[in-house]
Amino acid sequence: MTTLTGIAASPGIAIARAFLLSSERFIPVRQSVSDSSTEIARFREAVASSQTEIESLRISTEERLGADKAEIFEGHLMILEDPDLIDAIELKIDEDTMNAEFALYETAQTFIELLQSMDDELLRGRAVDIEDVCGRLMSHLRGIPHMDLAGMSEECIIVARDLTPSDTAQLNLDYVRGFITEVGSRTSHSAIMARSLEIPAIVGAGIAVQQIAAHTIVVVDANQGILHVNPTDEELEAYRALKQADDKRRAALGRLKELPTFSKDGKQVELAANIGKLEDIQRAIDNGAEGIGLFRTEFLYMGRSSLPTEEEQFTSYKYALEKMNPKPVVIRTLDIGGDKELPYMELPKESNQFLGQRALRLCLDRQELFRTQLRALLRASRYGNLKIMFPMIAVLEELLEAKQLLEEEKQRLLAEGVELGEHIEVGMMVEIPAAAIAADLFAPEVDFFSIGTNDLIQYTMAADRMNETVAYLYQPWHPSLLRLIRFVIQAAEKEGKWVGMCGEMAGDETAIPLLLGLGLHEFSMSAGSILPARELIGQLDQTAWCSHATNTLSMRNSQEITQFVQDIIKGVTHHG
Ligand code: PEP
Ligand code: MG
Numbered sequence: 001m002t003t004l005t006g007i008a009a010s011p012g013i014a015i016a017r018a019f020l021l022s023s024e025r026f027i028p029v030r031q032s033v034s035d036s037s038t039e040i041a042r043f044r045e046a047v048a049s050s051q052t053e054i055e056s057l058r059i060s061t062e063e064r065l066g067a068d069k070a071e072i073f074e075g076h077l078m079i080l081e082d083p084d085l086i087d088a089i090e091l092k093i094d095e096d097t098m099n100a101e102f103a104l105y106e107t108a109q110t111f112i113e114l115l116q117s118m119d120d121e122l123l124r125g126r127a128v129d130i131e132d133v134c135g136r137l138m139s140h141l142r143g144i145p146h147m148d149l150a151g152m153s154e155e156c157i158i159v160a161r162d163l164t165p166s167d168t169a170q171l172n173l174d175y176v177r178g179f180i181t182e183v184g185s186r187t188s189h190s191a192i193m194a195r196s197l198e199i200p201a202i203v204g205a206g207i208a209v210q211q212i213a214a215h216t217i218v219v220v221d222a223n224q225g226i227l228h229v230n231p232t233d234e235e236l237e238a239y240r241a242l243k244q245a246d247d248k249r250r251a252a253l254g255r256l257k258e259l260p261t262f263s264k265d266g267k268q269v270e271l272a273a274n275i276g277k278l279e280d281i282q283r284a285i286d287n288g289a290e291g292i293g294l295f296r297t298e299f300l301y302m303g304r305s306s307l308p309t310e311e312e313q314f315t316s317y318k319y320a321l322e323k324m325n326p327k328p329v330v331i332r333t334l335d336i337g338g339d340k341e342l343p344y345m346e347l348p349k350e351s352n353q354f355l356g357q358r359a360l361r362l363c364l365d366r367q368e369l370f371r372t373q374l375r376a377l378l379r380a381s382r383y384g385n386l387k388i389m390f391p392m393i394a395v396l397e398e399l400l401e402a403k404q405l406l407e408e409e410k411q412r413l414l415a416e417g418v419e420l421g422e423h424i425e426v427g428m429m430v431e432i433p434a435a436a437i438a439a440d441l442f443a444p445e446v447d448f449f450s451i452g453t454n455d456l457i458q459y460t461m462a463a464d465r466m467n468e469t470v471a472y473l474y475q476p477w478h479p480s481l482l483r484l485i486r487f488v489i490q491a492a493e494k495e496g497k498w499v500g501m502c503g504e505m506a507g508d509e510t511a512i513p514l515l516l517g518l519g520l521h522e523f524s525m526s527a528g529s530i531l532p533a534r535e536l537i538g539q540l541d542q543t544a545w546c547s548h549a550t551n552t553l554s555m556r557n558s559q560e561i562t563q564f565v566q567d568i569i570k571g572v573t574h575h576g
Pocket of ligand 2: 391431452455
């Protein structure tokens with residue numbers, strides 16, 4: 001058996017034979033033609049057949065997966081109508097009297113190379129679409145069917161360099177059990193599609209993928225990001241048992257999807273999702289999110305060449321609010337700077353970017369940028385349950401100024417007769433130790449806190465969250481951090497305010513019992529962690545964990561604390 005690793009893109013375990021999706025591209029030979037008009041007619045026929053094919057793919061994808069997943073094919077149809085590309089091919093056939101295949105190949109290559117060299121991620125993505133559409137055109141010109149993924153007839157694991165959008169849309173789900181790709185990341189198109197189709201998938205497994213022979217048995221353990229090729233009979237038996245247990249667990253979790261979250265002794269908490277893009281909302285809903293606990297709006301500003309307008313932002317916020325309504329959506333104002341750059345804003349280089357003019361600091365400095373976002377948020381507020389959250393607050397004055405600007409924009413819109421939501425909660429992230437230590441001073445001024453442990457840990461430990469060499473200091477379970485968290489919750493409770501957490505720690509199964517014990521009200525995490533967290537919380541006794549958590553505050557280090565938690569969870573000590 002050979003074992004390979006990659007990125008776990010869509011969870012689950014799959015076992016089947018490998019179906020190799022050839023990524024070899026046909027390279028045509030240049031031929032001179034005497035009659036370029038016949039050649040152009042042949043090319044136009046290929047365009048027409050491709051249009052019909054893509055249109056039917058668009059319709060079937062919309063039926064199976066919804067309009068947003070079918071959108072990609074609208075883009076493909078637009079490429080077929082794009083005069084820059086299509087006219088260029090026809091011109092080449094005509095002027096250079098060459099065969100349609102070669103004119104298509106050469107022109108497409110020029111477009112693809114140009115787009116691939118761009119900095120803009122969206123434009124680079126367009127290169128994939130052009131490659132996909134031109135591959136289809138080439139198949140039609142050659143009179144051979146486009147790789148018939150829909151026509152497969154036995155269970156398989158697709159093994160490919162990458163899967164194009166039309167490959168994924170054509171997968172026959174009666175037979176495809178999982179897939180593995182050589183390239184890609186958690187956010188690549190194939191990964192996103194796998195999650196929405198709920199097919200176990202590992203992406204970015206590297207060049208070793210090419211060594212997988214057709215029809216060999218492959219085990220895809222997409223919970224761990226590991227794949228096993230050619231297991232022995234005994235290994236296969238073990239994996240089948242593991243798969244059965246995993247499928248059972250997953251099916252059981254599905255039953256928790258529509259349910260609220262209660263601890264064993266009846267304490268209710270809320271499990272929400274962190275999102276960056278609008279596409280993430282459906283996943284949050286599918287995974288039983290009770291709200292959005294963190295909408296990182298900076299993603300609306302990224303991957304483009306200028307600031308999003310008020311109207312563009314309004315449309316995005318309205319969409320999110322309507323889609324989740326009446327569930328809450330906590331939208332965080334722009335958190336740019338630090339590791340998140342916006343090339344077109346030309347932010348000054350700082351010697352220590354995480355301690356520089358980041359997030360709200362920048363927004364208070366560039367008020368027009370901030371006011372645009374606030375207006376878009378306020379205008380969207382009547383479409384759902386909006387909560388506005390300010391990031392990176394260190395001192396009270398920053399909070400008060402942000403609130404003041406919000407109030408000014410609110411009054412301006414009201415004076416213009418714009419209808420706003422009735423009660424918009426306003427909260428802040430607690431991610432700087434100064435704010436955590438003085439949480440009692442902030443609590444009267446907010447409706448809620450959301451603890452951002454990703455930053456709170458780095459600032460508490462003075463350990464850059466991106467720096468591998470100090471990763472040992474990045475300790476979510478350290479008593480110093482747990483004490484801060486407890487203080488923030490107690491300070492909020494005194495004022496009758498709620499506290500959430502939207503850092504990665506909130507979805508961590510070792511942290512959840514302690515956070516429940518410390519009295520956290522809302523846990524916001526990546527969508528895939530929600531159902532396992534709901535199941536776990538249902539098995540925990542909140543009252544007991546309240547005293548366990550208090551015990552951990554006087555322990556000496558993270559190791560003692562994590563060991564203590566794990567022992568109780570496993571039921572091997574008498575504390576539980
Ligand atoms: C955090 O700091 O915990 C957080 C959620 O914000 P981000 O990861 O976007 O900095
Ligand atoms: Mg942060």
